[in-house]
Ligand SMILES: [Zn+2]
């Protein structure tokens with residue numbers, strides 16, 4: 001696998017009697033499919049312009065046996081996952097196929113039909129689009145690149161993939177891997193605590209999904225909705241609004257400060273104020289006394 005090749009380096013002259021594989025780009029033979037060309041890029045003295053093609057324009061390309069095998073593998077997977085078909089409809093097989101192209105492009109093993117449904121859903125979500133971008137036919141369809149020509153094929157499978165498309169596959173692959181990780185307690189990237197609730201960790205799979213600046217995901221959600229640290233505390237001690245629903249106004253709790261103004265505690269949420277349970281007890285007493 002020479003997926004690190006840059007596209008001009010990864011091209012070679014197409015031998016007589018062959019055409020580039022529509023998927024991985026190596027010279028091959030066999031039955032062809034038509035890829036529609038809607039417009040083509042024409043180089044100009046300054047920049048380039050897009051020229052519309054006449055209706056029905058297209059280019060016929062074969063698919064090599066390896067790439068046919070990948071498409072077959074995708075069909076096998078999809079036939080074992082009717083849930084994906086219910087979710088995506090008629091594009092389920094195509095999107096699974098291109099997701100497998102993405103994996104093959106970066107030299108990763110392909111899953112079998114025993115892949116867990118949520119892992120398959122995540123695979124398609126993360127890699128179907130990047131995988132479609134690796135196809136050799138993309139040089140022609142739907143927009144024909146200025147240097148696209150069947151006279152050139154990939155030197156090896158995938159060696160002509162655009163570096164940007166390759167990078168998309170790599171980052172999509174990392175996202176797919178991360179989706180499969182168990183949820184765990186994630187510390188703030190700067191090892192700080194949440195400025196409002198004072199928590200040191202938040203459960204999740206990626207730091208970027210649970211820490212927003214100096215707020216944890218929970219406090220951030222309250223802030224996004226226009227709330228303050230006081231409302232964030234109420235969300236923590238009265239998540240189902242059971243206390244607040246029975247009151248015409250929110251009871252006033254003395255001495256409530258965000259962590260940033262009153263640091264302390266053990267790194268669990270609101271521990272600088274004694275913790276969620278203690279706060280809950282205080283509020284209950286307040287409510288009962290009023
Ligand atoms: Zn191929």
Ligand SMILES: [Zn+2]
Nearest residue numbers: 194197216219
């Ligand atoms: Zn917080």
